[in-house]
Amino acid sequence: MIRLEGVHKAYGGTHAALADVDLEIGRGEVFGIIGRSGAGKSTLVRLLNGLERPSAGRVLVDGIDVAVLGPPQLRSLRRRVGMIFQNFGLLSSRTVADNVALPLRIAGASASEIAAKVPALLERVGLAEHGDKYPAQLSGGQKQRVGIARALTTDPDILLCDEATSALDPETTRSVLALIADLNRELGLTIVLITHEMEVVRQVCDRVLVLHSGRVVETGSVADVFLHPQAAETRALIDEDGEHEAPIGFDGPIVRLTLHGQSVLDPVLTRIARETGTDFIILDGRIGRLKHGSFGRLTLGLLGGDTAAAIAALRNHGAVE
Missing domain, CATH: 3.30.70.260 (ACT domain)
Known part of the structure; x- marks a missing residue:
């Protein structure tokens, strides 16, 4: 569904945000991209929906080279690629229902289509009773569910999640991840999770790629990468997530x-x-x-x-x- 071939992205001349990145993401897969701040994760996800163009290499979405698309073709592609964000991206002056309806209005959907689709989406994400509320009246998890509903308005094939749970507490994170897993299972969505949280990857991803300073240092199934890490950066991320060395004081094997x-x-x-x-x-x-x-x-x-x-x-x- 998604393929990156030798992708390089540079800003300001010599600084490379991404260098020689190759990856493949299968249709219907939940794929995690993990790394520290500055590793290149957000740059990578912006390449997938055409918000950035690679300095070199190719970004293919369902066989389409994103970098060569003109504005009309890019708009068509972005309707197939939903996106949710860390900061929710909701309009505070609009109700929940209006926030969800916004992409439909921009796309020129009729009032009857909007009236039918928005309540169904709010029902799917567990917010059927909250359509008339404003974002300030919602919890963080509810705001993220509004963002997910909005991302689903165009019936996308791909859902990009850029640090979508970073602003949430652990219990809310689990509920949002369960919703994302349900969407993957029920709708067959291809989901790309950008995160620095190893726990997020463990819970819902099929495979994972580890980025460090713009380069791929490890990729594979979650079980292989998490349980048998090969790269020093992967081991460091796992250690930061709660895996520690034995306490000092034991003298035996x-x-x-x-x-x-x-x-x-x-x-x-x-x-x-x-x-x-x-x-x-x-x-x-x-x-x-x-x-x-x-x-x-x-x-x-x-x-x-x-x-x-x-x-x-x-x-x-x-x-x-």
């Missing part, structure tokens, strides 16, 4: 065990402790969920028994570092 899928539910440590006579101390760890299955990351201290046999047994159940 220390291993990090990574589990994925059904193995998370197996009584691995109990069984190996019984078989090898080795006791395990959990020094650090986390059990959680990815979009496709559960995961566990445990930092273990080993005491007594046959520690070599215990480590070998752990490797049979998961990745060991």
